[in-house]
Amino acid sequence: MTPSHIAFIMDGNGRWAERRHMPRKYGHKMGTQTLENVVDLAAKFGIKTVTFYAFSTENWARPQSEIDYLFGIFRKFLSEIDRYKQKNVKLRFIGNLSRLPEDVRDACVEMTERTKENTGLNVVIALNYGSWEEVTSAVNRLLQSGKTSVSEEEIKNALYTHDLTFPDVVVRTGGEVRLSNFLLLQSAYAELIFTDTLWPDFDEKAFVGVLDEYSSRVRKYGGLKKGDAKA
Ligand code: IPE
Ligand code: IPE
Ligand code: MG
Numbered sequence: 103m104t105p106s107h108i109a110f111i112m113d114g115n116g117r118w119a120e121r122r123h124m125p126r127k128y129g130h131k132m133g134t135q136t137l138e139n140v141v142d143l144a145a146k147f148g149i150k151t152v153t154f155y156a157f158s159t160e161n162w163a164r165p166q167s168e169i170d171y172l173f174g175i176f177r178k179f180l181s182e183i184d185r186y187k188q189k190n191v192k193l194r195f196i197g198n199l200s201r202l203p204e205d206v207r208d209a210c211v212e213m214t215e216r217t218k219e220n221t222g223l224n225v226v227i228a229l230n231y232g233s234w235e236e237v238t239s240a241v242n243r244l245l246q247s248g249k250t251s252v253s254e255e256e257i258k259n260a261l262y263t264h265d266l267t268f269p270d271v272v273v274r275t276g277g278e279v280r281l282s283n284f285l286l287l288q289s290a291y292a293e294l295i296f297t298d299t300l301w302p303d304f305d306e307k308a309f310v311g312v313l314d315e316y317s318s319r320v321r322k323y324g325g326l327k328k329g330d331a332k333a
């Protein structure tokens with residue numbers, strides 16, 4: 103089975119560059135090429151939605167020069183609307199955009215607006231995203247609307263991902279085996295795939311490897327695997 107929604111924790115850019123005795127920034131630059139390549143691969147393999155973790159609520163702890171460089175990359179990506187429009191991708195953003203520099207926030211809104219009629223791959227960028235921030239702001243919004251108790255459905259609808267499907271698979275490159283505050287509720291039943299491949303090296307072979315690994319998994323959602331019903 104092909105997953106409908108793949109979410110990527112794009113990790114390992116810094117180490118990729120350090121191994122080449124280059125500044126970490128170079129790894130981030132190369133990582134953006136991987137992102138575009140993965141967008142094209144996802145479209146080619148018939149995936150419906152692909153989410154990329156680009157900047158976490160914890161990444162503000164990085165040196166200001168690295169943060170500035172990353173935002174330079176985001177600005178460049180956001181200026182390439184026409185290219186993504188041509189790819190027929192529908193872009194949107196999850197995370198607390200209000201803390202982003204105003205021009206970046208405006209560009210996110212513009213990109214979402216200008217690609218909303220596209221009918222191809224959904225591309226979701228998690229920018230200043232963290233699950234704890236997402237849940238906290240969702241709960242506060244529900245409280246402000248006067249609610250004193252909430253249903254699972256109401257929580258789900260108050261998350262940044264309210265109009266998206268949950269990821270079928272979360273892929274983390276770079277060798278770390280953790281979720282780093284990414285889509286914690288949405289990935290409650292996602293398959294998790296951790297690969298040592300560093301994000302800038304994540305190519306078509308690695309992508310196909312993820313699809314193969316996913317199709318070997320048995321998703322049971324607390325039930326039994328087909329054929330085990332007699333147990
Ligand atoms: C991930 O790569 C990119 C972002 C967090 C923006 P890293 O920068 O975390 O790379 P490593 O983990 O240091 O190699
Ligand atoms: C996770 O990577 C965040 C993104 C990929 C945007 P990090 O490199 O920031 O995660 P930790 O600090 O190793 O957990
Ligand atoms: Mg990292």
